[in-house]
Amino acid sequence: MASHGIENERIVRLQKIGLLLAGFELLFSAIAARGQAISPDALIRAYPDQIAGRDDTGIIFRDGTRQILSDGKTDKSFDEKLKNASLIDQLSLPYPKGALTKPPGPQDDPGRFRNIAFFDKVYGDCDKGETQKRLTDIPWFTGKVRVTTVNGVAERLRAVAMEIDRLPQDIKRHAYPSAGAFNCRVVKDTGKRSMHAYGAAIDLNTAFSDYWLWRKAGYRNRIPYEIVEIFERHGFIWGGKWGHFDTMHFEYRPEFFDPGSDEKEQHSD
Template identity: 45%
Template sequence: MDQLLHALKAARCARVVRLLLLGGSLGVAAPTAPTDAQLAEAVVRAYPDAQLRADADAVVWPDGTRTPVTRAGATSGSYTDRLNHADLRAQLRTPYPACAPLRPPAYLEDPGRARDDAFFRRLYGSSSAQVSAHLRAVNWFGQRLAFTTVNGADRALEAVARDLAAQLPQHPDWRAFLTPSAGTFLWRTVAGTPRLSAHSYGIAIDLNTRMSAYWQWDGHREGARGIPYRNRFPAGIVHTFERHGFVWGGRWYHYDTMHFEYRPELARCP
């Protein structure tokens, strides 16, 4: 009986921990949750070139159309359902620990992995042709990589390259991580999902695959518990990207350590 009581207690504890995790990282409305207006403001501040305006519950585009911060149905269903239907609130929900020490993320902690596709399509283009119209070649350690000029993402990537180049004499081992890049722009969905990859918008760069770890290559199922974290990227490279407004896929429970993407609404070093 003691054992049974103990087991029941442990099960209750596990449920409480699970609920806390759900509340914290998956955004069941907590008392301190930011308002729609605050979240809209954060988006407006991060993308000044888009000339957006925040109102009480939406981001407003120059032509008056609105992207709501909270959309019905965005927070229901499985973890994967919620990723597939993310709204701006989901996009901003998990704080991104920019410039913090590297550590294995908690279960389902994927800051920046959720994207409101409607917002991104509006911002960068809604087809390969529309996105392509804004691309230009950026010099990445001798490679010419297509990146969007929208919101200065191309200039941010150039600044990362300059910053890293200045640090290479002290860290010659970094070069093997940085080159060759496995690519930037490609209009495609994330393998095995209906979601558009950030690469579709010309805002993401993959570094050297040989030095990288990716949860799908390791054969894991999305949302599975106990995925063992793997990473070889040094913190110095990660922090350099973060200083220029990029988030890193290595801070995701669903790790993708070659992947960096321009997300100034999230990556702000203190």
């Protein structure tokens, strides 16, 4: 009799797990139907030094800890995703490849949904001094910037600078002096940590920059696409492709350039 009771409990547990996995698949399918082109597997390929793999409900870090993909909330507003993004939310807006053919829409903000727990795990918590232990200074034209060494970000920015330096002067002058890289701060409109707080972002020359909070007349960009293309080739997304545009801003987000992404979903037009 006891063995039958144990077996019944096991069946109930398996049924509950099955329902949980089915619910997750429905959630992921619903997001995909709204235009998601990024699989959670992209995180594994983008951050291999930190992530060992995943199962149906979460990613598994190399230290054995796990983080769930979904918070189970399927009706979150745009602002709720900005302020409290799950990992699925973080992947829910595909990044448009190539030069923009039209300004981004007001809620076209690929990359602005950031799960802070994830990035704290990858780069460290700057409020605790963890991020600072992994920073280094690299040359940036007439000065230098401080960025993280995690995921090879520093080396990628060195490569970006070398390629930009080969551009004509009337183009490359938009890239310097830099307005800064590492800065342990939050984003103004969300109150959540900026990618600058992880040393994984850089701002270019403010003389040629436009920011949605500064410019009430609508979208404008003065950063040449030759510069944007170089950054993107090295895994950096550009704030000029956001409805809440920040044209001097670039941040390292290689998951958005995952080769497994559906290219048809990536075009801005």
